[in-house]
Amino acid sequence: MRNIVLVLACFLSIATANSQELNALVTVNADQVQSTNKQVYSTLEIALTEFINQTEWTNKTVKPQERINCAFTIIVSNQSGNNFDASIQVQSTRPVFGSTYETPVLNINDGNFSFRYNEFDPLLYNATQFDSNLVSTIVFYVYTILGVDADTFALKGGQNYLKEAERVMLQAQQSGISGWQNQVGSQNRFELIDNFLSPKYATLRSIYYNFHRNGLDKFSSDLTNGKQQVELSVTQLEQLFNKDVGNYMIRVFLDAKSDEIVTIFTDGKESRNQQKMATVLQKIMPTQGNKWRKIE
Template sequence: MHKIAVLFIVLLSAFRLSGQELNCLVTVNSEQIAGSNKQVFSTLQRALNEYINQTEWTDRAVKPEERVNCAMTIIITARNNNNFSATLQVQSTRPIYESSYASPILNIKDSDFNFKYNEFDPLIYNKNTFDSNLVSTIVFYAHIILGIDADTFALNGGEKELEEAQNAMLQAQQSGLAAWQNVVGKQNRYALIDNLLAPKLKEYRRVLYGYHRKGFDNLIHSKPNAKQNIEDSIIALEELYNKTVGNYLIRLFFDAKSDEIASVYSEVSKTRKKQRLIAVLRKISPNNNSKWRKLE
């Protein structure tokens, strides 16, 4: 009897550790759509919340407190029966070691989100074929969130998740939709995952690791060294900037991090490479120059 009780406890613990990886708030905003019958949007919102938060996306054991906090905001811009046009905002954060601070990791706006949906349609994903742009897009970004998050904790730690996102993209190319295609100069889903896995741009993922694990996670123990590691990581982005014009990864980084960087380095205290940091920031992210002036 004692052995049975022990086995039950072990199995229960294993069950608790194999829970879902995402703690995602999905919002479907239909304010731009005229008409009073909007029940379909409430149904869609509920279905997406259940799908994302109840799916086991990886084979990793995850405690409830280790789930990745994120949000997906779908703004419906047009409707034609069961065809919808929308924008999708994808955001995620990461906890900082021994701190209550949540560092922003992703802040992506996808403006080319078109899909079909009938109320109460089941949300089913087949990794070997393309069935639904709605489901494929959600699956794609779920793996992007998990992959980028893992990269901030271990060097290239999100490889498997990013490869799953790549597979979702490859299958979705069957749809012919522009967001999944290789279009020169277009910062779309194809470009996002292609850049993240490109060997020549691998420095970006090293930057993510150094910035968070060697930088922010060490602020509580050694602020000067941590800030130096953060500086070195940001300065390393210049190499990526010089490799390709209009690099999507540069935009990806600063769309999430510009306010955080401005806050950390707006203090009066100087660091060894602060002037170099400011020069690099002005060069690679000129759209945020109003924020960089706060660093002077």
């Protein structure tokens, strides 16, 4: 009987470990801060790493190799007691079928991230109310990572996760903190999740799916067709541009994918509509003109 209990305990332990969805690298950089207690930043880094990687965010059973590789980089610019002003960069990747390559999916830089943190306080997430801007911001981006990653495997496959990120945002709005508010012209957490879920920008989620599942994932079996699907997906960004000049979601997509696009289309034979794609890129993001000229 004792052996059976031990086997069951080991099995449950493995099942629990395998249900965690993220493999996150957390970095807290406080080089800009003059502080006598640098240890607090190391403590925060460890606490956030454990919080993100050891929390079960979904009801899915995830194998270790299926965990999403991601990074949270917090750059603290000011500290006053237990109040911190910072920015946070959130990045994620996903594997490409038939290769060892990890393609970037998200690369978001959020410059409006102020929070309170007492060293050694536990990081607790309450799904029914807003308690902490630190925790809510991290949870918001966790579900955004999960949602967009799932969208790259199935058309709108991340809907439930993105709705969960929206719920976090709606609760956090009660705090009055600006990063969560519906402010005209603000490229913040409200606008990010509102646009991902808006029918107006439904094309974006199709682009994420086609670029990855019908494009990159086909490179190993049919490179020509795979590149054409990537090319088509990028060209469809013009539809978003035509809805709103300076559309935030174009920036979200290209901040992660621009270098990869250049690499794909400067390696090998020119694809069918490469010139058209380059023209669209010049139009929708002229600030990256030097990059786009490489693929013209």
